[in-house]
Every structure is written in structure tokens, then in C-alpha cells.
Amino acid sequence: MTDHYDAIILGAGAAGMMCALRAGQRGRRVLIVEKLARPGAKILISGGGRCNFTNIHTAPDRFISANPHFVKSALSRYTPRDFLSLVEGHGIAWHEKTLGQLFCDGSARQIVDMLVEEVGQAGGTFALGQEIASVSHDGERFTVETQDGLFTAQKLVIATGGPSIPKMGATGFAYDLARQFGLKVVEPRPALVPLTLKGEDLLFRELSGVSSDVIASAGKAQFREAALFTHRGLSGPAILQVSSFWRPGDSIAIDFFPDRPADWLLTAKREEPRRAIRNLLGEGLPERLAAVLAEKLALDGPLQEIADKRLRAAQERLSRWAFTPSGSEGFAKAEVTVGGIATAELSSQTMESKKRPGLYAIGEAVDVTGWLGGYNFQWAWASGNACGLAL
Ligand code: FDA
DSSP states (O other): OEEEEEEEEEOOSHHHHHHHHHHHHTTOOEEEEOSSSSSOHHHHHGGGGTOEEEETTOOGGGEEOSSTTTTHHHHHHSOHHHHHHHHHHTTOOEEEOSTTEEEESSOTHHHHHHHHHHHHHTTOEEEOSOOEEEEEEOSSOEEEEETTEEEEEEEEEEOOOOSSOGGGTOOSHHHHHHHHTTOOEEEEEEESOOEEOOGGGHHHHTTTTOEEEEEEEETTEEEEEEEEEOSSEEESHHHHHHHTTOOTTOOEEEESOTTSOTTHHHHHHHHOTTSBHHHHHHHHSOHHHHHHHHHHHTOOSBGGGSOHHHHHHHHHHHHSEEEOOSEEOOTTTOSEEEEEEOGGGBOTTTOBBSSSTTEEEOGGGBSOEEOTTTHHHHHHHHHHHHHHTTO
């Protein structure tokens, strides 16, 4: 038996459900085909179970893409305030945590329930637990074949996300499908991911569990947040942020004393000559980290016994400590994917393929990646909305 729809959306994640509810509200008959038994799996685990569902500082410069202008249209037509209105309309309590990040007071489950309810009210249908065997196009309609039968529609939306966290079933399905229809894919890389250290930097791995407020940078990208030392290398929000800009072989830099003026060690030597260097470093840093840095700098004893030249060199190094990560923890630990279906293939207004009218791609499947902090969901909502308005 074949079921006909106006549009089939592949993937009941953040982008797919937003797209379905918007298209349904406009009277479209929409089917969401999802391989897992339940919708919104990544929403449920997001934000430590509280879903950092948007960021009030959303702006195009918070996104990484081969075409930085691509996000502008969709983001301007669906803002954090729009999503917040939806959240408040469902009586979901929320709070701003830090840096404009909005979280549920209760649980991420509330966001999933809200979206499922909205899709239902808009007349959308879920086909859950579906293994997609094939997708084809006969020149007029798309046909999706699953173990439950054949579904056809004039419009098909790829909303199956990226390959981050394969344990949850994430794959490169979106890219394979895009390529099947002749669309280019920008090489995907793990992003918002811990980085690993080896060799020279082994000493830092002894600091597993220690975190500190730093400025981390990779190339021109700079983030002031916490960095965390792990038994494999570096993590914490500052590192996750720079990981999206890092490429294998590059180094990253950490400013361990972001608030100190340029000559602070020399000033301290003048003012407190008998003070031990370790003690001074320990003033702004966790003790174990201060000890490792002093050891690496081969500095010990009172400040008055250390030559100005060495203190100047130490200041310089502490403000731009270079690490060359041996790698990242890969898609297994990456929150998102940089790269994906090339934006050059899509209309930024509708997310429709320029080559294949009727085929659309939204959310993480597309070569658009947000910073850490709710930006990735805002892209999912905004691109889903733009597409839903066009179906
Ligand atoms: P998403 O991955 O949500 O949905 C894709 C759907 O397609 C899934 O339901 C999947 O099962 C389905 N699917 C895949 N292949 C299929 C196939 N072959 N057939 C049928 N269905 C298929 N972002 C943020 O802004 N704030 C946050 O707090 C967090 N926190 C966070 C924590 C963790 C641990 C991770 C891994 C990620 C985050 N993120 C985040 C990122 C965020 O989860 C991500 O950007 C969005 O979920 C992307 O939404 P999509 O709808 O594009 O994909």
C-alpha cells in the first residue's frame, strides 16, 4: 500500500519537527519518518537534560559555514523570541544561565512534548521506528520505502542531522542522500568536541578534573570560558568552542590569566619581592595547575631571585600557552558536526535544492554549525521554520 503526502520529512529531530508543525499549520499533509522509536532523542540529552534551547545573542556571526551569509534570512525570520513565545505558550518555565543561554527549569522532555503536541495539532503524522530502505524520485514524486511500506510526496525534506554521537544511531545518511541527488557535501568534521594531548603536553593530563577560566583561541576565533583538563587532554566550554575552528596539525593557545595587565609578574616582583612564584600563580589558578605551569616554566623560589627577562618570557607564555592537540575525541564525543550539505546547493530563503526542486535540507545536515550555547537549536528551529513556510 502506498500513502501519499504533500511532504515527507526524514528525521523527527529539532529541525524536522519545527518544519512539520509549520507546514502542517499551513494546511500541508505532512509525514515525519524517523528511524528511532521516539522523536527528539538529541533534544532529550541536550543541555545536560535541560535543553539549552536557544541563545538570546543569536546573530549570523555565531555560525560557521562556507557561506557565512547563508543563515541570515532564516535567522531573521525566526528569532530566539519566537521560540521563547512557543515555550511560554506551553507554560514551560525557563531561565538564562550564562552568556545568553536559555534552558528549561524542568526537563528537555518538555521541549520534545511541546513539539510533538504542536505537530499533532497541525495535523502532522509520525512514522516512528522506520528503517529507510530506499529513496527515489520519478521526476514528479519522491518515494520513501521502509519496512512498513511506501510513502510518496512531491516534496522531501532531509532533516536527519549529522554523524555526531553514532551510539545514538547518528550516521552520514543525510550526506549519502544528498549525494544520491547530485548535491555537494562539505567534508564533515567533529565539532564542539574535546581535544586530545600527547607527548610534550602529557604533564597537563595529570591535571584531570582541574578547570580554570581562560581565553582559548584557534586562529582568529577566541572564547573566554572555562577550560577543563581531562585524562585524555582538554575539554570544557572554551575548548569545545575552539575545537569547531581547529584543524588537525594546528595549535591552539590558552591565556591562563585573561584579566592580568601585560607586566603583572614584573609589577609583583617590585611590590612583593619575597613572594614565591608558585604562590603568586596559585592566586589566579587552581593550585595543581599553578604547580604544573611553574614546573613547565622551570620557575621556583621568590620573585626577587628570578631575572626580569625570565619573568617577561613567563608572562608572554602564560598569556599564549600553545598546545598542539594530537587529535579530537571524534564524532563519538562531538556535540555537532562542522560541514555537511553545501549551502551553495540550497536557497537560503526556503532551504530547497537549486538543482532538485522539491528536495530540501535543514538543521545540522546542512553546512551550518553554531557556537556552543543554544545556537545549534536556534539554527534547527529557524531553518525548519523557513522550510516549513515553503512546503
Ligand atoms: P537531530 O539529530 O536532532 O535529528 C535528526 C533525526 O533524524 C533524529 O531523530 C535521528 O534519529 C533521525 N534519523 C537519522 N538518520 C535517520 C534515517 N536514516 N532515517 C530516519 N531517521 C533518521 N544544541 C543546542 O543548541 N543546545 C544544547 O543544549 C545542545 N546540547 C547537545 C548535547 C549533546 C550531547 C549533543 C550530541 C548535541 C547537543 N546540541 C545542542 C546539538 C543539537 O542537539 C543539534 O544541533 C540538533 O539536535 C540538530 O537538530 P536536527 O534536527 O538537525 O538533527
